[in-house]
Amino acid sequence: MTNARQQFRPRGMRSLATVAHEREFSSAISFMRPVERLQMNQGNYHQPVLEKEITDLLAAQAAGVVIDATLGGGGHTAALLARAPQLRVLGIDRDDAAHAAASIRLAEFGERVRLVKATFAEMAEVVNSEAQWINKEPIVGILLDLGVSSRQLDDPTRGFSFRADAPLDMRMDPTTGESAADYIARVDVHELVAILRENGESRFAGAIAHSMKRRLPRTTNELTACVEAAVPMAARRRGHVATRAFQALRIAVNGEAEQLASGLAAAMNVLSTGGLLVVISYHSGEDRVVKEILHEAHTGGCHCPVVLGCVCGAVQRVEVFKASAILPSSDESELNPRARSARLRIARKVAP
Ligand SMILES: C[S@@+](CC[C@H](N)C(=O)[O-])C[C@H]1O[C@@H](n2cnc3c(N)ncnc32)[C@H](O)[C@@H]1O
Missing domain, CATH: 3.40.50.150 (Vaccinia Virus protein VP39)
Incomplete structure (x- = not known):
């Protein structure tokens, strides 16, 4: 049946x-x-x-x-x-x-x-x-x-959130376009800086973007690690340190x-x-x-x-x-x- x-x-x-x-x-x-x-x-x-x-x-x-x-x-x-x-x-x-x-x-x-x-x-x-x-x-x-x-955010397989380790996908329609991991691998560091800045990540956008290009994350945990490596503990604001980076990538990947x-x-x-x-x-x-x-x-x-x-x-x-x-x-x-x-x-x- x-x-x-x-x-x-x-x-x-x-x-x-x-x-x-x-x-x-x-x-x-x-x-x-x-x-x-x-x-x-x-x-x-x-x-x-x-x-x-x-x-x-x-x-x-x-x-x-x-x-x-x-x-x-x-x-x-x-x-x-x-x-x-x-x-x-x-x-x-x-x-x-x-x-x-x-x-x-x-x-x-x-x-x-x-x-x-x-x-x-x-x-x-x-x-x-x-x-x-x-x-x-x-x-x-x-x-x-x-x-x-x-x-979408809570589905541990979709890669939208740092709360669960998953392939770094983030597409609302996973049948079309490129995943967040492929997007990071394809674009240059300037584009990553720009999307992070547009999303309010002003002070550490450059450091986070370089960290992403160096490490080329394929999972949500790896992306979080890129951000953590770039943002000093003392400068972290309220909330999770990777929130803005995740949001910026989601916005970019889904156009x-x-x-x-x-x-x-x-x-x-x-x-x-x-x-x-x-x-x-x-x-x-x-x-x-x-x-x-x-x-x-x-x-x-x-x-x-x-x-x-x-x-x-x-x-x-x-x-x-x-x-x-x-x-x-x-x-x-x-x-x-x-x-x-x-x-x-x-x-x-x-x-x-
Ligand atoms: C905030 S949720 C909507 C929740 C809905 N109002 C409800 O009561 O369940 C946003 C939805 O819009 C879809 N969405 C976002 N951008 C879209 C787009 N450009 N075209 C079509 N669907 C989109 C997402 O896939 C998601 O399912």
Whole structure:
């Protein structure tokens, strides 16, 4: 007898490349049999951050499709579908493991969910390929809950964390691109210095980068040893000495900066007028990019002096909800440490 994982793998995780050949399946998940043991495990996949705030916002939208562009374990999507019967969700993630978990968790919603394996930079292509399922309904919301899930971080085989020794991989989609170990071996020391600096490792970026190039780490423990060898004990800050190096490599290996810029641009294009763009970021570099791109869309790129008013004909594309980001409550941060660094920004599309 095949288990549920084997059963849904061929159809549940649809890549953008094969999506066109899979039209015969009316729903990517509707055929799945829930498996009690797996379902229980999915409960711990990832605790959704700012779940109530996000569900409140999106559930107030008129009937249509919400794109959960960072599906993960499907936590936000499940909460939204349970709350808002007028909505359907198109879920996107680049990680097969996320699809496996979300497929099971969301099976109860049948045809109201469609899952596609893709990056969120490919959102426009996903929307085109899913035109039949979308069925001309408006895209009334898009959620980007950036970064990695707790499951990805905690999976001792994925190499995202210094907490367990593992091959130094760090790819959200291990079927494509290069591992962190191969990336370190390929790039020159200047590129390593730059990515470490961009991630706030200012004083020891050079020493850490040289240490990496000398030792060419292939495992998470070896990477930690590179950082420890480069940063004197007296200069170590609170938290683990290798935190920033791990994050910087993860961002580089997954092209997260490029993905974010392209994903936000795609999101603003595919949203229907009146639709909400909801973005949660987890570090200051990410939040700065979100803030700048939303500001640019808010002003329409207008740089005319305020005293003159706009004379360049720029068109405002979005209305930004608040100048500052929304933070989780202290209660949520206490219960879910991952929420502590979260910043939520929201915009409504007001013009094509
Ligand atoms: C913070 S988790 C999302 C958790 C989700 N909201 C939940 O409630 O379970 C981020 C997810 O986005 C995915 N992801 C990150 N960057 C992506 C990208 N550029 N394209 C597609 N998926 C991405 C990751 O694989 C991960 O599963």
